[in-house]
Amino acid sequence: MSEPVSRPDPKSALAVEISGLHKWYGTFHVLAGIDLNIRHGEKVVICGPSGSGKSTLIRCVNALEDFQRGEIVVDGVVLTKNLKRIDEIRRDVGMVFQQFNLFPHLTVLENCTLAPIHVHKMPKAEAEATARRLLARVKIPEQADKYPAQLSGGQQQRVAIARALCMNPRIMMFDEPTSALDPEMIKEVLEAMVELANDGMTMLVVTHEMGFARQVADRIVFMDSGQIIEINTPEAFFTNPQHERSKLFLSQILR
């Protein structure tokens, strides 16, 4: 893999600290007391049945969702309703969505350089150089001047990864990055994610790709009904799940 991305020293020993997190949608208790710490460089895969609150959990980390009780600290910054704090955290945390969410009116290159230029005030030439380097890293340097609609789903998702990396984040979050893809395109996206993991990126991944989890994850977090049921290493989780619900989930997903 190419050169490691240089990042300033972390401000805190932990990348993400979530403690006593509760969230309600009206009367529905979607997150019911989540405690989770993620170290720098750690890769954590969150899995669980749909509706278990795993997407909501990671969306709380960069304040795309609010929460009613508990505390989230991202790289030493406490997440509050203060917009400055929120923006500070969002600059540190890259996010990749299930539906890619590329900006259709901008070229691939412009998608990648928009935030560095307008948020980091990076000179345009430098932003473009960074973007081209990162597009090469996800193996689509030749697509830089096309528009998102001209690309396949797998290529679009790799652009989304490059776009997030252009902000030089400390933490990358993936919200079911392969769920909207045709099977033959899942592999190319997972390969990009594996390479990113091998580079030492801190990663928080919601996915059903158990092969990826087994290969990359340091820990697997299994959630159900808004609670963390089990946290385990991949080997232990797949070979010897501790909880009945984990066993049931694995039996359904691994067939």
Add this chain to the structure above:
Amino acid sequence: MIARSPAMTENDIVYVRTAPSRALSPPITSVGFIGWLRANLFSSWLNTALTLLTAALIVWLVPPIVRFLFIDAVWSGADREACLATGMQEAGACWAFVHERLSYFIYGSYPVAERWRVNLFFALFAFGSAWMLWLDAPRRGLGALFFFVVLPVTSYVLLTGSTLLGLSPVDTSLWGGWLVTVVVTAVGIVTSMPIGVVLALGRRSSLPVVRFLSVIFIEFVRGVPLVTVLFMASVMLPLFVPPAWSPDKLLRALIGVMLFAAAYQAEVVRAGLEAIPRGQYEAGRALGLGYWKLHGLIVLPQALRVTIPNIVNSIIALFKDTTLVFIAGIFDFLRTIEVARADPKWATPVTSTTGYAFAAVVYFICCYLMARYAASVERRLARADRR
């Protein structure tokens, strides 16, 4: 030649084609002129009936119109005598009247000696508009600066006058005709758009006070006819405000038109904003973009693009609505024609018809050009979207 299987002998092959047969030409009834007629005009009994009806209408309407506008028309003359029916012949359009009063239709009562200033304004305005509307024009940033900053200031000084520059002041009550129509339309379009965008964003704001005020403004203005707004501005306002404070009559009408158009633009823009998927907002936020950058760089460019047909629609409506400023005692293009047709010097049975026909042709040409321009922009964007 076909491949021969071993079982076949020379005698089995009775006939072998060595070249492809010529393609039959399609039946005469499905191609060419007859085919086109059958496909487009007579494809069903309903279509046939409509075709015949339309043909009858054209035969019934077009010849008299052409006759009135061109064949029987009077092209030159000094006064009403020229346009009166002579003997058995009916009089056609009295273009002599339009020709003689044309400068009034263009400048209103603007002093004749100062009309070069209006001409200069028209030239600058045409130059600035062309620069903005031609999407591949060089230095469009400079063009925008010219159109939105230099042009308004220059035009204001030029048209109202400035003793400092030796331009004698011209009261706006003397302005009229096409000049007023252009000024009201241009000011209406240019000012209503940003206000409309702000109102649309305000209506979707998460801040209750901002949202409430936006909704109140939009719903109030939309609930009142433009005539009422202009009437309020021109007649009611002076009753409540001391004369010294009362702003210029044209300015009051301009503000009325601006606020009215802004409320409509706001709803048009809001429709575009609603069309942007939530994921676009989330992706922008996740990248650390603040509210204004998120909207300015990601949401509005997409929202305005999908609403171009609606924006142009309301611009065309605004252009035609400017004729209502006569309520405020302002002589716009249509009003000058209405005044001129009542002039005894040109009192003939065809003067009014001619005047209105002239107005209709001018308004139609302008609206049609706007619509065609918008269509070409849409095609250009569609080409970019096909990608």
